[in-house]
Amino acid sequence: MEYLEAVARQDFESARSYLKDNVSYVSPLNSFDNAEAYLKYNFSLHLPKLDIKKIFTDGDDVCLFHETTLTKPPATVFTSIWCHVDGGKISSIRVLFDPRPFLRPER
Secondary structure, eight states, X not given: OHHHHHHHTTOHHHHHHTEEEEEEEEOSSOEESXXXXXXXXXXXTOOOOOEEEEEEEETTEEEEEEEEEETTTTEEEEXXXXXXXXXXXXXXXXXXXXXXXXXXXXX
């Protein structure tokens, strides 16, 4: 949760401190294998604050369900995020959402 709060504040340095150097990020639109590239991408999105619906934990795994209301494109996107924590830092992030609002019609 502290990681998500740092992202919401656009606090790159604090957010980075919660990630392993080689964090694995996979979503329907992108994938990264290092913290700096992932955070640069994440911060460039300028996403609004997450409307968290439910949080589940199981050992070193955390799963969040949330909604994000976008203005461009106008849409509300329901998202699942699965994070694995290793040695106190996030080592993998898997995100699942319907990517259709982000795809251009010409694709």
